[in-house]
Amino acid sequence: MGGPRFEPVRAVRAYERVVEQVEEAIESGALSPGERLPSERDLMVQFSVSRSTVREALRVLQARGLVRSRPGDPHGAEVLPFTPAALHKSMTTLARVAELSLAELVQFRMVLDSSASLLAARLRTDGQLAEMGAAVARMRAATDHDAFVAEDVSFHDVVARASGNKLIQICTDVVRSIVLGLISEKLAAAPDRPALMRQTIKHHEEVLAAVRAGDGPLAARLTRKAMYDYYADYVPDGERPALRALLE
Amino acid sequence: MGGPRFEPVRAVRAYERVVEQVEEAIESGALSPGERLPSERDLMVQFSVSRSTVREALRVLQARGLVRSRPGDPHGAEVLPFTPAALHKSMTTLARVAELSLAELVQFRMVLDSSASLLAARLRTDGQLAEMGAAVARMRAATDHDAFVAEDVSFHDVVARASGNKLIQICTDVVRSIVLGLISEKLAAAPDRPALMRQTIKHHEEVLAAVRAGDGPLAARLTRKAMYDYYADYVPDGERPALRALLE
DNA sequence: CTAGTGCACTGGTCGGACCAGTAGGCTGCA
DNA sequence: TGCAGCCTACTGGTCCGACCAGTGCACTAG
Numbered sequence: 001m002g003g004p005r006f007e008p009v010r011a012v013r014a015y016e017r018v019v020e021q022v023e024e025a026i027e028s029g030a031l032s033p034g035e036r037l038p039s040e041r042d043l044m045v046q047f048s049v050s051r052s053t054v055r056e057a058l059r060v061l062q063a064r065g066l067v068r069s070r071p072g073d074p075h076g077a078e079v080l081p082f083t084p085a086a087l088h089k090s091m092t093t094l095a096r097v098a099e100l101s102l103a104e105l106v107q108f109r110m111v112l113d114s115s116a117s118l119l120a121a122r123l124r125t126d127g128q129l130a131e132m133g134a135a136v137a138r139m140r141a142a143t144d145h146d147a148f149v150a151e152d153v154s155f156h157d158v159v160a161r162a163s164g165n166k167l168i169q170i171c172t173d174v175v176r177s178i179v180l181g182l183i184s185e186k187l188a189a190a191p192d193r194p195a196l197m198r199q200t201i202k203h204h205e206e207v208l209a210a211v212r213a214g215d216g217p218l219a220a221r222l223t224r225k226a227m228y229d230y231y232a233d234y235v236p237d238g239e240r241p242a243l244r245a246l247l248e
Numbered sequence: 249m250g251g252p253r254f255e256p257v258r259a260v261r262a263y264e265r266v267v268e269q270v271e272e273a274i275e276s277g278a279l280s281p282g283e284r285l286p287s288e289r290d291l292m293v294q295f296s297v298s299r300s301t302v303r304e305a306l307r308v309l310q311a312r313g314l315v316r317s318r319p320g321d322p323h324g325a326e327v328l329p330f331t332p333a334a335l336h337k338s339m340t341t342l343a344r345v346a347e348l349s350l351a352e353l354v355q356f357r358m359v360l361d362s363s364a365s366l367l368a369a370r371l372r373t374d375g376q377l378a379e380m381g382a383a384v385a386r387m388r389a390a391t392d393h394d395a396f397v398a399e400d401v402s403f404h405d406v407v408a409r410a411s412g413n414k415l416i417q418i419c420t421d422v423v424r425s426i427v428l429g430l431i432s433e434k435l436a437a438a439p440d441r442p443a444l445m446r447q448t449i450k451h452h453e454e455v456l457a458a459v460r461a462g463d464g465p466l467a468a469r470l471t472r473k474a475m476y477d478y479y480a481d482y483v484p485d486g487e488r489p490a491l492r493a494l495l496e
Numbered sequence: 497c498t499a500g501t502g503c504a505c506t507g508g509t510c511g512g513a514c515c516a517g518t519a520g521g522c523t524g525c526a
Numbered sequence: 527t528g529c530a531g532c533c534t535a536c537t538g539g540t541c542c543g544a545c546c547a548g549t550g551c552a553c554t555a556g
Contacts, residue, residue: 011319011539013539013540014539014540015307015539015540023341026345027341027344027345039505039506039507040506040507041505041506041507049540049541050540050541050542051541051542052300052303052539052540052541052542053539053540053541055300055304055507055508056303056304056307056539056540058507059263059304059307059308059311060307060308060310060311062308063307063308063311063312064311064337064338064341065338065341066341069506069507069508070506070507070548070549071259071506071507071508071547071548071549072505072506072507072508072547072548072549072550073505073506073507073548073549073550074504074505074506074549074550074551075506075549075550076506076507077507082342082345082346084342086338086341087335087338087339087342089312089338090312090313090334090335090337090338091335093271093275093312093313093314093334094330094332094335094415094418095415096275097274097275097330098330098414098418100414100415104413104414104415104416105415107367107413107415107416108413108415108416108419111359111360111363111416112359115359115494118493118494119355119490119493119494122493123490123493164490165352165355165356165490166346166348166352167342167343167348167352167353167355167356167423168352168355168356168359170342170346171356171419175415216493217496242367242371242412242413245366245367245370245371245464246363246366246367248465259508261508261509262508262509263508263509287536287537287538288537288538289536289537289538297509297510298509298510298511299510299511299512300508300509300510300511301508301509301510303538303539304508306538317537317538317539318517318518318537318538319516319517319518319537319538319539320516320517320518320519320536320537320538320539321517321518321519321537321538322518322519322520322535322536322537323518323519323537324537324538325538
């Protein structure tokens with residue numbers, strides 16, 4: 001006690017050090033999206049490691065969504081612009097191995113999307129308001145179910161953007177696609193689809209009105225209600241109370 | 249139009265197919281945490297690929313937090329129990345490359361933690377209530393700042409657990425550690441620390457009382473307030489209104 | 497000036513090699 | 527018989543060299 005606390009020196013593999021350096025260069029902005037890494041054969045010289053090591057490092061960087069390499073490309077691996085793909089992947093894995101229930105996912109969406117609505121009610125621009133209106137209009141005009149869902153998504157996406165919080169925007173996007181992936185087949189086979197679509201449109205119009213009026217709490221409440229009504233049928237009875245707990 | 253829509257056949261690399269198969273085995277539960285993968289040399293026989301390919305696949309699986317391999321281990325790579333490490337990594341990367349502001353992160357925590365409090369007010373067990381009380385007691389007894397923060401964290405963690413939503417629990421955990429990582433140095437140098445600690449304890453007691461009373465909305469509101477008061481000083485003036493938007 | 501063709505180089509994969517490190521069986525001592 | 531210590535077979539980490547199909551660019555022929 002009291003003396004310098006030494007940290008255990010984990011054996012750092014060569015490829016990890018390569019990953020760290022390249023990662024740092026990318027995250028610090030020294031390498032911008034679209035720029036190229038040197039070729040693998042150049043990298044092995046620069047890092048003084050073998051090509052196998054370089055390649056393992058590139059695989060890790062690729063798994064993290066930071067770079068992409070194409071066979072034959074004479075310019076070397078490309079630094080990618082940020083995408084939530086890696087986040088999406090790890091959250092999807094999480095959903096499977098941690099056995100996240102649909103109820104938990106929907107509940108999470110209720111929390112996040114309603115907060116987005118609340119913030120959007122205050123921070124939305126007129127342009128975003130128009131985008132939301134347009135999305136609702138396209139929902140109304142949608143003929144097939146896929147198009148309807150797509151416009152539904154775009155509405156929620158505008159709201160999330162209008163919240164001014166990129167993290168909320170990204171997380172709603174990721175969780176939404178996981179939820180949709182889980183129930184898409186059931187959704188397409190839902191009974192009385194037209195009625196559900198009409199109800200959904202009505203809900204969206206109400207949310208939009210609340211956002212336009214700047215009534216954040218109302219917009220949030222309506223968003224939670226809309227999401228509950230939309231998904232409750234797919235959630236097992238026993239888990240529905242947990243969702244209703246968010247409806248006040 | 250009309251004909252079968254063919255999807256572009258992206259050239260699937262050999263190592264990707266290896267990743268897919270192992271991933272599927274793990275996520276489906278065919279391989280449980282603690283179990284071992286065959287050795288690399290066995291895998292190259294089973295998959296009919298070279299060891300380089302096997303190793304690149306293992307690097308990807310390791311980057312995703314699914315397996316771990318130690319040099320010299322005669323039992324092969326170990327299948328890991330789920331940890332949010334991969335999620336944490338990708339969200340940390342996200343925070344850097346998407347240039348998430350502290351305000352966005354704190355706002356996200358306000359949303360998630362307050363929802364956790366709201367749910368916990370309804371769903372908490374008596375045992376969890378006791379844990380929360382114990383955490384607050386330890387906060388009060390904490391002598392140094394690190395211990396104080398640690399107990400603060402454990403309080404929030406119990407609340408998140410009591411929400412009954414694993415996704416909320418994990419995400420609050422991940423974002424919290426990112427936030428703490430961003431401001432830990434500033435936090436330790438905060439002026440008038442004892443006063444801040446007293447205020448924080450008071451806030452936690454109030455939240456705990458609301459949770460105990462089953463008053464979800466109050467617990468949520470208090471949680472947002474507590475978090476705002478705790479972090480507002482570190483958020484640039486211009487971004488504070490966005491946080492206040494969550495305080496009603 | 498353009499269409500077409502090589503070519504140089506790329507990433508993907510393979511096979512073989514060596515090393516340090518581990519675990520478990522074996523040996524030899526008590 | 528029991529146990530401590532060594533030994534060995536095998537592991538993962540790294541390196542090397544090789545081949546292939548594919549790419550982009552420069553060059554050439556029209």
